[in-house]
Amino acid sequence: MTVLILTSEQDVTADMAVVELNANGIPVLRLDPAELPGGVGLSGEFAHGAFHGHLSVGGRVVSMGGLRSIWVRRPGVPAAHAEAASPWLTEEASHSLYGMLRCTEARWMNHPDSARQARHKPWQLWLARACGLPVPATLITTFPRAAREFAERYPDLIVKPVSGKHPDDAGLAVPTTRVRPGEDYRDVANGPTLLQRRVRRAADIRLTCVGDQLFAARAASSRDAEDARHGDEAAVDDVRFDPAAGPWRPIPVPRRVADAVRAYLTRAQLAYGAFDFAEDADGVWWFLECNQSGQFGFIEIETGQPIGRAVAQWLAGAPFGPISAAGGDDERALGAECG
Template identity: 35%
Template structure:
């Protein structure tokens, strides 16, 4: 049988769906697996000895030979869960941890599989301070940034710059409050806003880039898709999708060089980079999401990225 592509994600993942559809169109076998279904709907049987790892993992509808997987598209699986809602406390935590290190460890060690991205590389690259420190070494331009839990330090930083923004260090899953889905957006932070609450945890503050336009650069292997984003009426363009205009442009050579060095530094195949461009044409890196979304682009752009990812998975990192 033709070696399959394993897609690790939850059931409703519109971004993964586009890639799965492209692989199906090419008649490439695909198996979708959500570790959040383990152990109720997923069965694992992995054998390890001096010859390596063999065995299988079985979902409700498919069975995968672990040694035969050609590539893994690691998207956004649900968290590991206890085997039943009735289990709680120490027993539940034990089962969750054993599942994470058992099934998760097997899925991260498939022999010969090409990962987009490997889950441990995703994890390493999710830390914003590490992102920014690495980006600086790779020659990418960064706005002055402060990570602190010291209110006085935060106020001093805000007073030193004309405009400062706050952004979360990590985007957790949306939280439902009164049946409403909430998130934390990028917001301006005046010195007077920075009270003792800053001391409750780590915060990231950044000098606001006087951006005249934004760029989303989506990297897939050696292919770079740079999209100019215009039309956002507010600070965080993610709040205004219905107002945005998208134009696919040539990637500036300096950005291409820095982005490729950044991907190499973290061992990433895929990355979604956000830049703000000032009136002088200088691009300032905000962040790189190693598992960012892209299927919200117009079909002409989405289709090209989907094809690039399908190539990466079908040909296991060596596209034609």
């Protein structure tokens, strides 16, 4: 049985899981839907009440009926690299590939339907609060008056994109930024704007969830100290753009957070999620977002947490052998919870 990984060619995060799968003798087929048609081919026949499909890449042909799991990691847009690329061809390729894969018995990380819903930031905030996670007061609006009234209630605000685009995604990357004092908010009429009460954070938390396993990492924040030096000017308030953040260190997951996060994943029907929290001075973890296909490579490299191994085990559907002792106590303690 083969593990299918849908991702771009240059994906170090996926590489970490592939290494583990190869080391444990699990067949892997890795392809980018952007190469369909061309470098990737497919064929499927529905006859006599059954569906028989095949995928080919690099001269290798795999039966879709022989797939044990499908990891939708960071796939390209179907047919994007085709010689005669067009919106119509993208639709044809997408419907063909994902339509056929839905006919298999393979399990998904994560299923396209669940992944699509999980990207919606308003729904994320609602679900996080429903599962018991603290969520900062948030407004998404195109009404300048609503924005001004929200700012009166919460004078210290940040603004960030509703779509949650990350720097390594295609298109414009907009970092989370503090709102300048005295902002008139007229520009929110030009498009939905997400304003959120700023958490004065002591640290950033990345909680990576793979099935039932939780891997938490903490990076001490330097932003409040920087704000004090630079006054009230608007500044980036985003760990991805903070060169002074870190280093990332593994930490245990509080029981309350662990229970809430697992409830979130269950209700969202996700097998994988990368949660971002802001930890305040009182030690409260404030939910910011859950990226259903978030990177974990940088966390694994800095902390030694075996996240790639956990992903590989989930995709394989079976535990591997013991972790090498070279990882030390940090690796064996990963995913630990405290009451």
